[in-house]
Amino acid sequence: MPKVVDRQNRRRSVAEAIHRIAARGGLEEVSVRMVATEAGLSVGAVQRAFPTKNDLLRFALDTSVDEVAARFSRIRIGPELLTFAEGLRAVLVDLLPTDERRRAQIRIWAAYYARAAVDPEFAKVLADLDTRSRANLTAALTYARDQGELTSGQDIDALVELLMVIIDGLWLTCARLPEGTDLSGPRAAIDAAVALVSAR
Amino acid sequence: MPKVVDRQNRRRSVAEAIHRIAARGGLEEVSVRMVATEAGLSVGAVQRAFPTKNDLLRFALDTSVDEVAARFSRIRIGPELLTFAEGLRAVLVDLLPTDERRRAQIRIWAAYYARAAVDPEFAKVLADLDTRSRANLTAALTYARDQGELTSGQDIDALVELLMVIIDGLWLTCARLPEGTDLSGPRAAIDAAVALVSAR
């Protein structure tokens, strides 16, 4: 009977507006009014899509997590696919702010992590992503060990933890690089990490 | 002639108040009023110590950077001191949130990094710290190589970059651990990092 809007699309476009704002000035600059303007909507329209601001941020976080998870899962190692070393390098290189979208995402993630440090609800979302990442890394490392691609004498679980640390550290290190800085530093770190973990 | 207060002490105690607040609820919860209440001062007193809020946050950041730099510089490797492996482990273990002060500091740093991602002024402070850290790590790694303590065939500059990444990654990984989580994961990561970098 009544007018009906595509709620899902509405929410998606609002989430993108949030990310554009957050990429410019951090999560602190994200206000309902700003989001509405950025998305070309009225405040009321945004309010109907997301009753509270917390819903707004939660959805934006979920969206971002999904995007990163999807990017990761596209990189597959295995027979006739990538070797472990190639896959690890691909995952790490994919984190680098090589384009504007990635640069924006890194800024946003820095904000999310800061919030997760004091907001259990946000922490839980990231913890879930961690669980998935850990599982993926464990599988990859097990495969690598079976293929003899791994530096011997290392505990796989410990290596997984180290790789988690390196992944987080890599994008965080990039987060505070001034725009336009060349990425040779982070690239060297990736080289060193791959070299140390892979069999010589 | 006039009344005089110990400005330096005043500023220091205000900075500590900021850190207590930020440790609880992030940098977003730091307002001039809150800081005044937390420090047991009036708004006016805080305003005299720090004309604007930006001055407030800048000072708190500088204070925190100094504290971390001081902690680092207390760990010294060399003859009759620590071996490289011991020193590296000590530096990394020192980052873990093993007490309330460190836990608070990690939360605050997450907030600072998020801000640095969108605020060049903050980014510069952290970049300066990076420069110092890189120099220290380069010296340590050079010493380690000369002592034969280093995994051979690795470029020192690349290893420095990797260690920078690991350092950032380590505390960031800890930042989103729920309070009370045991630190066996991060500790395993430290073990793996030390084992991989040090000579076998």
Place this chain on the structure above:
DNA sequence: TTCGTATCGATACGAACGTATCAGAATCCG
């Protein structure tokens, strides 16, 4: 077409923010 209802945009509201102001209290020097 028309009626019911979901959507809309504008506006209102109270709270909190950073900052400015200013009369009085507190302090040190001559």
Place this chain on the structure above:
DNA sequence: CGGATTCTGATACGTTCGTATCGATACGAA
């Protein structure tokens, strides 16, 4: 001890925030 001056704390101001409200609008079913 008195007066010059800095410090103090309360209060005010103008914004901006998240959220609530509400008539107008637009659309699908009858």
